[in-house]
């Protein structure tokens with residue numbers, strides 16, 4: 001059995017209390033959302049925070065809304081909250097397709113959209129959609145707010161632009177991206193829930209094609225160089241030129257490259 005150790009649990013009840021707590025524990029605190037990444041990491045000894053700071057307990061943390069600015073999701077919005085939200089299903093079908101591919105129903109009940117992107121795994125299922133839909137991360141700390149497009153949010157494997165003492169307060173998917181259509185193909189070792197060997201999303205808006213690719217590089221990848229004039233082979237070549245998959249327990253680099261090409265060709269052939 002892995003060894004457990006003692007940490008203190010804190011549950012700030014307001015954004016002001018949360019930012020003060022994060023400032024105080026910038027070096028020894030870890031935010032807890034759904035815990036589906038954090039708790040296994042603590043159990044496996046990969047992370048040993050002195051303070052676990054629950055982000056779900058302040059009023060409005062679980063707010064999901066749609067308005068003039070688009071879709072807004074607070075840090076406690078779970079994957080299933082997103083899938084249950086009618087405006088998201090009607091206006092952002094691509095986001096919901098990716099959400100539906102994330103893990104199992106039970107995990108989706110706990111896992112948050114924010115936790116998925118802050119965890120910054122190359123195999124994140126939410127990242128391809130957020131990249132293709134021009135979504136933005138609203139970050140907050142004691143120093144105020146900054147808004148970062150997801151195209152600049154991921155900096156490496158499990159690394160983001162978030163600074164110590166800062167948290168992801170909201171994810172914004174712009175109203176201009178409502179109605180974008182597309183399809184997400186995810187290759188898994190088993191039918192049902194599993195982390196992806198590769199995931200390829202293709203979106204289409206007013207004739208503009210984009211690809212979002214997961215498990216294919218240190219960070220999730222956005223490819224916006226493909227056009228509807230490209231042949232499926234040309235599209236696959238452009239997507240492959242933007243990725244650099246590795247070999248790991250889930251698949252080899254060669255298998256990943258092959259399947260990214262297969263999926264890119266298949267998706268482009270569908271829209272043509």
Ligand SMILES: Cc1cc2nc3c(=O)[nH]c(=O)nc-3n(C[C@H](O)[C@H](O)[C@H](O)COP(=O)(O)OP(=O)(O)OC[C@H]3O[C@@H](n4cnc5c(N)ncnc54)[C@H](O)[C@@H]3O)c2cc1C
Pocket residue numbers: 030031032033034035036037038039040055075101102103104107110111112113114115116117118119123124125126162166167168169193194195196
């Ligand atoms: C069995 C299983 C299957 C899974 N399958 C998939 C899958 O198919 N696809 C996939 O993409 N993922 C999968 N995951 C990973 C995981 O479920 C997701 O990454 C999940 O969305 C993480 O969200 P969470 O709320 O649980 O985050 P947590 O575990 O609470 O947090 C994750 C990390 O982000 C930080 N954090 C969380 N919220 C914030 C915030 N608002 N601001 C700043 N930091 C924050 C935490 O400190 C922690 O470092 C799986 C996990 C398990 C256990």
